[in-house]
Amino acid sequence: QVQLVESGGESVQAGGSLRLACVASGYPGSMNCVGWFRQAPGKEREGVAAIYTDDGSTYYADSVKGRFTISRDNAKETVYLQLNSLKPEDTAMYYCAADWIPNNRPRSWSLKESQYNNWGPGTQVTVSS
DSSP, X not given: OOEEEEEOOXXXXXXXXXXXXXXXESSGGGOOEEEEEEEOTTSOOEEEEEEETTTOOEEEOTTTTTTEEEEEEGGXXXXXXXXXXXXXXXXXXXXXXXXXXXXXXXXXXXXXXXGOOEXXXXXXXXXXX
């Protein structure tokens, strides 16, 4: 079973940057997609960004396009999420998730929570104005 652990969350001021990391262990090669999700208090969890580990294709929520960048280091079994130009509304618990998403599904589904069965415990990002 795949284990995922996130790190890098902290408190920053608006306009600042952070880099989150998601380290996978336990047969991560059985997963072909890693997604980052976030959940703010009182809100539903939403997909932020996702990356397919085979070809590196990426997908982003409209709310973070141009500000967040997802990347992977397959040798380190780590997926990163670079957060730039942070806004107070980016404050949330950030989770990474991984799974094998069949190729016959639209790749945009990688931002859907329902596509993942393996989740990390989360890392908190707090952005102050």
